[in-house]
Amino acid sequence: MTGRVLVVNCGSSSLKYRLVDVGAGQALAWGLAERVGQPSGRLTHSRAGGEPSVVERPLPDHAGALAAALEAFEHSGPSLADAGLTAVAHRVVHGGDRFSAPVRIDDDVVRAVRELATLAPLHNPVNAVGIEVARRAFPGLPHVAVFDTAFHATLPPHAHTYAVPPQWAREHGVRRYGFHGASHAHVSRAAAELLGRPLSETNTVVLHLGNGASATAVAGGRSVETSMGMTPLEGLVMGTRSGDLDPAVVAHLHRVAGLSPAEVDRALNSSSGMLALAGTNDLREVHRRIADGDEAAALALDVFCHRVRKYVGAYLAVLGRTDAIAFTGGIGENDAVVRAASLAGLETLGIRLDEERNAVRAPGGRRVSADGSPVAVLVVPTDEELEMARQTVDLLAAGS
Ligand code: AMP
Secondary structure, eight states: OOOEEEEEEEETTEEEEEEEETTTTEEEEEEEEESTTSSSOEEEEEETTSOOEEEEOOOOSHHHHHHHHHHHHHHHSOOTTTTTEEEEEEEESOOTTTOSSOEEOOHHHHHHHHHGGGTOTTTHHHHHHHHHHHHHHOTTSOEEEEETTGGGGGOOHHHHOOSSOHHHHHHHOOSOOOOOHHHHHHHHHHHHHHHTOOGGGOEEEEEEESSSEEEEEEETTEEEEESOOSSTTSSSOOSSOOOSOOTHHHHHHHHHHOOOHHHHHHHHHHSOHHHHHHSOSOHHHHHHHHHTTOHHHHHHHHHHHHHHHHHHHHHHHHHSSOOEEEEEHHHHHHOHHHHHHHHTTOGGGTBOBOHHHHHOOOSSOEEOBOTTOSBEEEEOOOOHHHHHHHHHHHHHHHHO
16 A cells, blocks of 8 residues: 555644655654634644754634645655655544545535534534645645544444434434544554454454543444544543533533533533643643642542543443553553553453553553453554545545
8 A cells, every 4th residue: 555645634723734655654744833813823844854844924824824834845845746645635523424434525525524513613614624725735636534433433323322312313413423533443453463463353442542532442443332422522531621421510500600501512622621620731740740749630630540440441341352452642652650540450350551561661552561461451652644644545546
């Protein structure tokens, strides 16, 4: 599988990109445009083996951000004209139940991405803007949408159905979809490779712990249960999101505090989670505060790890035989304390961490469980952009 793909990921005020050589499994260049639409913007562009270049200038909109990125390619390389680009891949957060796989983009797809904004109002509109801007910049290339939800299209009905009036699902799309699909796909495959087992015979609990966090039970390469639901709010405790919560809280706060549903929704997404409990959503800072005797930070970490442990127990029950638990994401890959606390006391379920292996910081995928642990515990760096680029190349190869 070969090809060079420009992967684009548009956020509300940012544009991330990565030029991926799929055959080599490597990024050739990557960058981030920040503060898009604000008075002062910044573009940081890096190429493999080079120093990052930083340009500070206003980036009025996503078209301006992409134009600045293309200039950075020209200035600092590698030259996109000579890169042999085969496609542009776009991250789209919500595919609803319309998209269960990556899809080649045409006007109908862009319209569908916009229509699905009812389910992801913060993400899908800006994803659509990114697609339109890039289609204008690269009119001769195929563009492919890769959906965060698509990997979870295999969720069985008993896992994706909420126990609510069925017309809510039929008419308003109220069901569980799951997110972080590219990461869960990449990590579950890499976990099977690390174990030396065929993916189709490997059962893994993937714990993607970053600023956003989700757990997925992957049976033979298929997502069978996942912690995020209709939106990325459900499940684990996150940087700024509450995760699981009694839905009655929304009506209660409306009655007793006069908060509108929109206000509660905003608070649950943007000012809850670790930020609410510890005062910061950066786990490194949480550890510093705990070392200084901050009890709120200690409680926040306990709440975070307890929630992860609960999901691990639940997903062992969902999978039956489990071969591995794979930690990924900024926290999962780097935070040995979180890994140990999340799995503490699970020895009777066949999970035995090796303290020394867990404490070592090393790049690449590795095993951190004790020899003979019935369930292997792995650290697997995620690479969502490589996964998106691979899926894009696969789609185009299948279509040609
Ligand atoms: P992500 O969203 O996957 O990029 O993860 C971002 C989060 O990872 C940050 O907010 C930090 O809390 C956490 N993180 C990154 N590096 C470390 C580290 N060395 N130790 C603990 N947490 C880290």
